[in-house]
Amino acid sequence: MAAPRSYVLWSYCGRGWSRLVRTCGPRGLHSSLPAGSLGVRFLSQEKHATQTHFGFETVSEEEKGGKVYQVFESVAKKYDVMNDMMSLGIHRVWKDMLLWKMNPLPGTQLLDVAGGTGDIAFRFLNYIQAQHQRKQKRQLRAQQNLSWDEIAKKYQDEEDPLGGSHVMICDINREMLKVGQKKASDQGHKAGLTWVLGDAEELPFDDHKFDIYTIAFGIRNVIHIDQALQEAHRVLKPGGRFLCLEFSRVNNPLISRLYDLYSFQVIPVLGEVIAGDWKSYQYLVESIRKFPSQEEFKEMIEDAGFQKVTYESLTSGIVAIHSGFKL
Amino acid sequence: PLWRSVLRELWDINFAPLTVRQTSAAMTTLWLRVSLLYPDHIPTSPLQKALLAAGSAGMALYDPYRHDMVAVLGETTGFYTLKVLRDQMRRDPEGTQILQERPRISLATLDMDKLRSLPEGSFGREYLRFLDVNRVSPDTRVPTRFVDDEELAYVIQRYREVHDMLHTLLGMPTNILGEIVVKWFEAVQTGLPMCVLGALFGPVRLSARKLHVLVSELIPWAVHNGHRAPCVLNLYYERRWEQPLAALRKELGITAVPPCMQGLA
Numbered sequence: 001m002a003a004p005r006s007y008v009l010w011s012y013c014g015r016g017w018s019r020l021v022r023t024c025g026p027r028g029l030h031s032s033l034p035a036g037s038l039g040v041r042f043l044s045q046e047k048h049a050t051q052t053h054f055g056f057e058t059v060s061e062e063e064k065g066g067k068v069y070q071v072f073e074s075v076a077k078k079y080d081v082m083n084d085m086m087s088l089g090i091h092r093v094w095k096d097m098l099l100w101k102m103n104p105l106p107g108t109q110l111l112d113v114a115g116g117t118g119d120i121a122f123r124f125l126n127y128i129q130a131q132h133q134r135k136q137k138r139q140l141r142a143q144q145n146l147s148w149d150e151i152a153k154k155y156q157d158e159e160d161p162l163g164g165s166h167v168m169i170c171d172i173n174r175e176m177l178k179v180g181q182k183k184a185s186d187q188g189h190k191a192g193l194t195w196v197l198g199d200a201e202e203l204p205f206d207d208h209k210f211d212i213y214t215i216a217f218g219i220r221n222v223i224h225i226d227q228a229l230q231e232a233h234r235v236l237k238p239g240g241r242f243l244c245l246e247f248s249r250v251n252n253p254l255i256s257r258l259y260d261l262y263s264f265q266v267i268p269v270l271g272e273v274i275a276g277d278w279k280s281y282q283y284l285v286e287s288i289r290k291f292p293s294q295e296e297f298k299e300m301i302e303d304a305g306f307q308k309v310t311y312e313s314l315t316s317g318i319v320a321i322h323s324g325f326k327l
Numbered sequence: 328p329l330w331r332s333v334l335r336e337l338w339d340i341n342f343a344p345l346t347v348r349q350t351s352a353a354m355t356t357l358w359l360r361v362s363l364l365y366p367d368h369i370p371t372s373p374l375q376k377a378l379l380a381a382g383s384a385g386m387a388l389y390d391p392y393r394h395d396m397v398a399v400l401g402e403t404t405g406f407y408t409l410k411v412l413r414d415q416m417r418r419d420p421e422g423t424q425i426l427q428e429r430p431r432i433s434l435a436t437l438d439m440d441k442l443r444s445l446p447e448g449s450f451g452r453e454y455l456r457f458l459d460v461n462r463v464s465p466d467t468r469v470p471t472r473f474v475d476d477e478e479l480a481y482v483i484q485r486y487r488e489v490h491d492m493l494h495t496l497l498g499m500p501t502n503i504l505g506e507i508v509v510k511w512f513e514a515v516q517t518g519l520p521m522c523v524l525g526a527l528f529g530p531v532r533l534s535a536r537k538l539h540v541l542v543s544e545l546i547p548w549a550v551h552n553g554h555r556a557p558c559v560l561n562l563y564y565e566r567r568w569e570q571p572l573a574a575l576r577k578e579l580g581i582t583a584v585p586p587c588m589q590g591l592a
Contacts, residue, residue, distance in 0.1 A: 265374050273382035276395055278369055278472070 052223060055286030061223050068221045069173060071280045072116070076175035078275040079117055080183075085270050086281075094319050095216065098245045099123045101312070101321055102212060106132060106163025111210040111235060113200050113228075114218020116176025118183055118193075121167045125189055128165045162192045168210070170196045170203065201227040208237045216245040220291040229304035236326045242306055247288040248297070248313065248320035255316050263288070294320045364477040367470040376403045379473065388528060395469045401521035402473040402483060408519050409479040415558050416482070422561035429481055430565050432488040434466050442568060450575050451568030454495045461501040465491060485560060486517065492564050496576060497552070498584040503529070504537060505588065508545045515553030517560070544585045555580040 054064050075082065083091050098120065104110065106128055112120045139150070171177050177195050184193060198204045200215065200222050213232045222228045232242050250256040263285040271281030292300065294311045297320075301309045306324030313320045340354065362370060371379065380403040387396040416422030430436070442451040458464065468487045471480040490509070497512060499505035507529045514522035530538055556579040567575060 265372060266378060269375055269378040269382060272379065272399065273386050273396065276393070 053290050055283040055290070057286075064223050067283075071283055072173045072221075073175045074277055075271075075275060075280050076116070076173070076179050079176070079179065080119075082271065082275055082281070085274060086267055090315065094245060094314055095119050095123055097314060098214070098216060098243060098321055099127050101323065102214070102241070102243055104128060104165065104212065106165055108165050108211045109209065110165070110167040110212045110214065111170065111203075111205070112167055113170050113203070113213065113215045113232075114172070114221070115169045115214070115216065116171035116173055116180050118169055118180035120214055120216050121169045121180075121193060122184070122187060122189055124165075124167050125162065125192055128162050128192075132161050132163060160191075166192050166194070168194045168196055168205075170198045170200070172197070172199050201231060203231045203235055205235045207234050209235050210240060211237060212241050212243065214243045214245070217247070219244055219246055220287050226300060226304065229301055229306075233305045233326055238326060240326045242301065242322075242324045242326070244297075244301075244322040245319060246297075246322070247291060248317055249293040250317040251313065252316045259318060294322075297322055364475065365471075365480055367472050368475075368477075368480070369472045370475065371403075371473055376473065379403045384524065388531075391532075394467070397521065397525065398469050398471075398487065399473065400524070401487075401519060402471060404520040405483065406474065406476075406479070408517065409474070409476075409482050412486075412517055412519075412558070412560060413479060413482050416560055419558065419561040421563050422558070425485065425561070425563055426478065426481070430563070431484070432465050432491075432564075434464065437465065445568060448571050448573065449568065450495070450564075450570050450572050453572045454492065454568075457491065457495045461494075463491065463501060482560070486513075486519070489560060489562075489564065492562075493559060495572070496559075496579065496581060497549075499588060503533065504541060504545065507533075507541060508549045508588075511546055511549040512553045515550050516556065516558065540587055544587060548582070548585050552581050555582075 050061050051058055052061050052064050053059070054067050059067065072079075087094075102124075104124060104127060108128075110121070110124055112118075112124070115121055169177070169180060171180075174197060177197060181195055184190075196204065200218065201224055213236055215228075215232075219225055219228060229242075236242065250259050267285050268278045268281045271284075272278040275281075291297075294313060294317070298309050298311055301322055301324045305326065307327045309322065309324040311320050311322045379399055383396040383399040383403070386393055387400060390396075413426070416426055439455070442455045445452040465488065468484070471484050474480040474483060490513075493499075493509050493512065494501065494505065497509060499508050507526065510522055510526045510529055513519070514526040530541060533541065559579070562579075
């Protein structure tokens with residue numbers, strides 16, 4: 001245990017360091033060193049108790065909250081444009097796949113945490129509406145099965161197109177919520193939405209309130225992920241589902257190298273050119289590297305009390321959808 | 328001091344219960360911090376510089392109000408030209424003083440009241456008039472980030488801050504024609520690729536009439552003066568506020584402003 005660590009330090013001091021630096025550049029070193037947790041965590045971590053990571057930087061926990069807030073405040077207006085540029089539009093497919101996996105029924109109460117610009121919430125509403133329209137079409141084709149009540153209701157247009165479904169969008173960042181609200185009014189989503197300012201680690205909701213809890217690309221910015229998971233467990237009804245869409249570890253070594261190259265060389269440049277903000281996008285790609293792997297995150301979800309936890313890796317592990325049930 | 332904090336970080340990393348991956352990440356952060364040559368420095372690889380140069384050039388053409396893109400283009404493409412400029416500055420006594428003392432031009436360092444109290448026709452008074460008439464402020468320049476040498480980072484920062492002085496010296500307003508003329512002057516004087524590109528591609532969006540005026544009168548005038556004048560980065564502008572503008576123009580060999588642009592700056 002001591003040996004690998006001092007080897008790492010020594011390799012930084014000698015000529016190996018300048019060779020490493022010249023070949024890999026300042027960011028690629030962690031991927032060229034042997035992975036895996038060889039260190040044993042001691043109980044006495046007082047000095048590092050309130051230290052956490054902000055990308056590759058070490059900061060105190062109070063600082064991290066403020067810094068993450070500033071990052072999202074500055075990227076809020078260009079968030080969607082940058083998502084499209086960085087993922088070449090593939091993020092839309094990932095979010096669609098999350099909805100397909102969710103397969104919500106009318107009447108579902110959804111809580112979308114860190115859902116600032118509303119991508120998941122709008123997709124949810126569209127999904128429910130599309131389901132409702134399909135159901136109406138089926139009914140119309142089989143006219144003779146409609147009761148008088150239903151026909152009368154159709155003429156009166158009383159039926160709620162959402163069937164009682166509702167989505168609560170919760171985000172810690174005011175700017176992201178503002179952008180989301182504007183998008184909602186532009187796209188014409190009026191009913192079935194509520195916007196709430198709140199912290200994922202301390203949700204402003206009662207226990208056993210929601211059927212589904214989703215968090216898409218938000219949980220890696222939370223300071224205490226275990227607390228966020230416990231809050232998720234708290235606010236879900238028994239039988240409720242937890243779904244998390246997040247960047248994860250790539251399992252293929254070739255794609256991993258290309259992905260690292262793209263992440264560290266191209267994405268901050270895109271951030272600078274399009275949004276005028278290099279550092280926020282540097283934080284983004286670093287925070288992706290700091291997030292635990294699919295298996296580790298699965299264990300964290302199980303620790304929070306969820307059962308039947310599964311995960312599905314998309315695009316060879318660039319993102320993963322984790323799902324768990326509160327039983 | 329930096330070395331003490333670096334040693335402390337190394338000590339912490341050595342004795343902290345970190346995994347191999349965390350140790351390497353911590354060492355990377357430490358290396359980055361040590362390798363920063365100046366406070367705003369962002370180290371970039373050659374690939375990143377190439378992508379930045381291409382992206383910023385495209386974005387600057389697409390959205391002319393993105394001045395930060397023009398600045399980034401200058402930083403990523405001007406490394407060798409900046410060296411030439413720095414050597415030119417070193418050969419001149421006033422230039423070496425500037426390199427040693429590193430004066431900065433911003434609202435904090437300028438004494439606006441003193442400049443306002445100077446007599447009419449002096450350089451400082453005319454500079455202030457230029458700022459007021461065109462409603463610009465010396466504080467809108469982005470700091471240098473992508474130059475990998477701290478002296479050259481200062482040289483390009485100085486070039487940016489001196490841009491407004493050049494407007495005053497040449498008598499050019501801040502409309503598109505005036506900016507292009509100043510860019511041509513700077514291109515001839517400094518040879519920075521960003522200035523050359525800006526001078527060549529700036530007129531792309533002009534009307535035919537303006538283009539005619541530009542090509543027939545203004546560009547020859549700018550090029551002629553650019554060749555005649557010594558390196559404008561060598562002037563310690565902060566010491567020349569009281570000098571009459573006409574005398575300063577004579578010293579640099581700048582001829583009279585063309586009639587079409589007179590009285591606009």
